[in-house]
Amino acid sequence: MNWTVLGIWLGALLSLSLYSFLYKDNPFYKFAEHLFVGMSAGYWVIYTIKNVLIPNWWDNLVPSEGGMQPVWLIPGFLGLFMVLRVVPKLSSLSRLSLALIVGTGAGLSMTAMFQTNALAQVNGTIIALGQGGGWFSWASNIIIVTGVVCGLVYFFFSKAHTGAIGQAANVGITILMVAFGASFGYTVMARISLLIGQTQFLLFEWLPTMGIHL
Amino acid sequence: MATFVEKLGDIDRRIIFIVMALAVIIPLSVRMSLPIPISAGPSLDMYNAVDALPAGSKVLLSFDYDPSTMPELQPMAIALAQQLMTKDIKIVSMALWPMGVSLGNEALISVSDSLGREEYVDWVNLGYKTGGGVLIVRLGSDIKSVFPVDYDGNPVDDMPIMDGVNKLGDFDMIISLSAGDPGVPAWVMMAGDRYNIPIGGGCTAVSAPQFYPYLGTGQMVGLLGGLKGAADYETMVRVGVENAPAGTATPGMAAQSVAHLGIMLFIILGNISYLVAKKRKGGVK
Numbered sequence: 376m377n378w379t380v381l382g383i384w385l386g387a388l389l390s391l392s393l394y395s396f397l398y399k400d401n402p403f404y405k406f407a408e409h410l411f412v413g414m415s416a417g418y419w420v421i422y423t424i425k426n427v428l429i430p431n432w433w434d435n436l437v438p439s440e441g442g443m444q445p446v447w448l449i450p451g452f453l454g455l456f457m458v459l460r461v462v463p464k465l466s467s468l469s470r471l472s473l474a475l476i477v478g479t480g481a482g483l484s485m486t487a488m489f490q491t492n493a494l495a496q497v498n499g500t501i502i503a504l505g506q507g508g509g510w511f512s513w514a515s516n517i518i519i520v521t522g523v524v525c526g527l528v529y530f531f532f533s534k535a536h537t538g539a540i541g542q543a544a545n546v547g548i549t550i551l552m553v554a555f556g557a558s559f560g561y562t563v564m565a566r567i568s569l570l571i572g573q574t575q576f577l578l579f580e581w582l583p584t585m586g587i588h589l
Numbered sequence: 590m591a592t593f594v595e596k597l598g599d600i601d602r603r604i605i606f607i608v609m610a611l612a613v614i615i616p617l618s619v620r621m622s623l624p625i626p627i628s629a630g631p632s633l634d635m636y637n638a639v640d641a642l643p644a645g646s647k648v649l650l651s652f653d654y655d656p657s658t659m660p661e662l663q664p665m666a667i668a669l670a671q672q673l674m675t676k677d678i679k680i681v682s683m684a685l686w687p688m689g690v691s692l693g694n695e696a697l698i699s700v701s702d703s704l705g706r707e708e709y710v711d712w713v714n715l716g717y718k719t720g721g722g723v724l725i726v727r728l729g730s731d732i733k734s735v736f737p738v739d740y741d742g743n744p745v746d747d748m749p750i751m752d753g754v755n756k757l758g759d760f761d762m763i764i765s766l767s768a769g770d771p772g773v774p775a776w777v778m779m780a781g782d783r784y785n786i787p788i789g790g791g792c793t794a795v796s797a798p799q800f801y802p803y804l805g806t807g808q809m810v811g812l813l814g815g816l817k818g819a820a821d822y823e824t825m826v827r828v829g830v831e832n833a834p835a836g837t838a839t840p841g842m843a844a845q846s847v848a849h850l851g852i853m854l855f856i857i858l859g860n861i862s863y864l865v866a867k868k869r870k871g872g873v874k
Contacts, residue, residue: 397606422687427719484722491778499806558798565794567848568816571841572660574613589618
């Protein structure tokens, strides 16, 4: 038995152990679950050290051409502060690192986020109804504009949802339900896709190791 | 006393699991095939956008996923690499997710070997860097300071494919295969809108509805959503190609369709059962 076949068998047995939870909780499922969590954590630690800490920090702190770059001690200490969260007396130091991360992230993404997810979307909604040509474009553009306006009306709580406002809010909630339905449909497709992927592995990679070819 | 229809509402969930398992296993086992019609939509837009690139163009392909979403995204990676390399478009790849590096390598090597392409000339894998959106901003000004060496530790300055590639603006298109964050939104936000670079993408079906607004506004040139998007692309890429390797998404679509029919059947039965029970108790007039 070579390593590839051993890997396929391990993968297949662990997959079946995890799927056994669909019948009921059992020791095989527990074993596979704990193994997955433990190995994932171990893998991440090693991967992070090898691919993040060493090339991005250590190799800059102590370059191969010799000498030491003390400025790289600063990110080292900031990283160490994050770990100090587990020491109650020193945990407040982690706020320095977190402040830097949050500040940098907010500064970089605040404008970009507003531009990408708000301004560009508003701009995309302000369209000439006949834009695109043809009855389909007309209908699509009317649905987009009506849907956005009515959806916003549904979330306008300073006026009672009665009369025309109430009818617009009803259209808004209907549009929202259609959107949620589309999301649910896509979610179902995603979960079935994962099942299909794993079934393909079991049928076309695992079974052939036992001489069963479908 | 509950009728048969009402009892259907209390069907044991394990029976549903068995039916769903059979709905997937049987079509795959008998290699059931259903036609995949390609009509106007984000998959075709994506194909046309890549197809419109002239030979010699440079595309940044970012593998922002891990093995948990392989069934949906790996077929897209292979089909995209197939189209790009067939058209002699140079691929500079990288990953915002650590495991994306090896998955991307797997796809690129398999297609490169089948088409006789050369690493460092026709494609290169720069590897993974942490940082997400912050990293993309840095790539916007200087790629080689972020990736001085590739995945294997070779200096990028020595690679023919990296000639003239110094910043994101030097690419003709960026394509992100994304399983979440960081992924498509970060590329649209930090690269597409900021540097005006065409962004294409593929994503899991779960996140596809979230990205559709980017298509309507032109912030993305195309989008492959889930297994259906992957099957669409496999189908389009294989048109007119002799001995094209069979993908995994296209055969999976028959199983997907049968499973969806099963789910729809259970939803309809559940609702009928609910309405019958409610009517019997006088809830529905």
